[in-house]
Amino acid sequence: MEYTEKLKEYLKKEGADLVGVTDVHSLSELKTIPDNLLSPFTHAVSIAMRIPRAVFDFIIDQPTPLYSSMYQNVNRLLDEVAYKGAKKLQSDGYLSLPIPASQIIDHEEWHGAISHKAVARIAGLGWQGKNLLLITPEYGSKVRLVTILTNAPLSVDSPIANRCGKCRKCTEACPAGAIKDRSTKDYYKSRDEALDFSKCVLKLTGEFQHLPNVSGLICGVCIKVCPWGSKLR
Template structure:
């Protein structure tokens, strides 16, 4: 337990705003690439960095170049946190494998090596919202995430109860009606239970990513709409 406290302190000292731990058992059945990604590890670390509120003041009906630059900057910070944490673990005699913050390994299904949101939910950072994003009590959906796999003996954190309730603000704000507004106590069985996923992907990759000075499949509209984000 003492090392868990020390490790959280270290991760926050290198830039994280939120840190949580879970074990590999809690993630059984989750999609990973490769399939045996978790086999050599016992625990999983989730770290998050806040996206500043004012960035979303620039967003109205589409992402902005300012949001794009901040988004990319935070991804670099997260990758640095993952790298420094893995080195720290290694120096303590443990394994540490950082999973890049924003790397797509399957562009047909739009999957990364592991779902940072699923890890963060099990590590107690927040719950899965109707917009399918992680929602945290402190920052709402204004959070970017990175994952580190390890064999360090960590004290796990507990998942958080869903607090979305009857709120439909993200659904109402979505420019393509991709959010169905379905609530879940735990997690969605698949993405299409919560979203018309193809509508979301099409808007981000075909339209928004082609905007001047964007070049990324980003949006930000449902993040801004979430009451917890404010």
């Protein structure tokens, strides 16, 4: 079995639901912190872990304590999977770096070390939806993501086409009225093409973050209403 497939199989045994690979040249336009984050590496491994669908059944127009807890737990599990994957890559003789699943470094622009969503899209796990989130064919946006950077000689996966079409469910459901209902063939060049990002941030930081027993910058409404991932799998 080729090394890439062995690595994917290992990560899935450790809890990953989806795994994709891309090379760092395809990520050259992405903002990274620090700027030279990608320089020691040749490839990026994107890992997705699904969130149980029933968690979203209780979301109406705001995040719930149950979703908040699940969100944090899945991020923790993703970090563990990425850590184990990086250790395996290192033990196999390759440089590797797991990037935390949900870490904001730039609190003015709301950026982490690298966009897990962008890496996942380029690695073929899904497409960028009108809500700016990654949408996977299998689970919709009911997933969390993490990335491993490595110099292992891996085989890359290809991006998949956008499948949102004329669907407006996320636009209509957004409690902040932030989604502009604009499609993209591949990806948005800036957040403002798809969202009034300031409206989204204000809703999260000014209201949802202060709800009882809700931690983090979360919402979940557009994830719930997306028809992709609505079937049990």
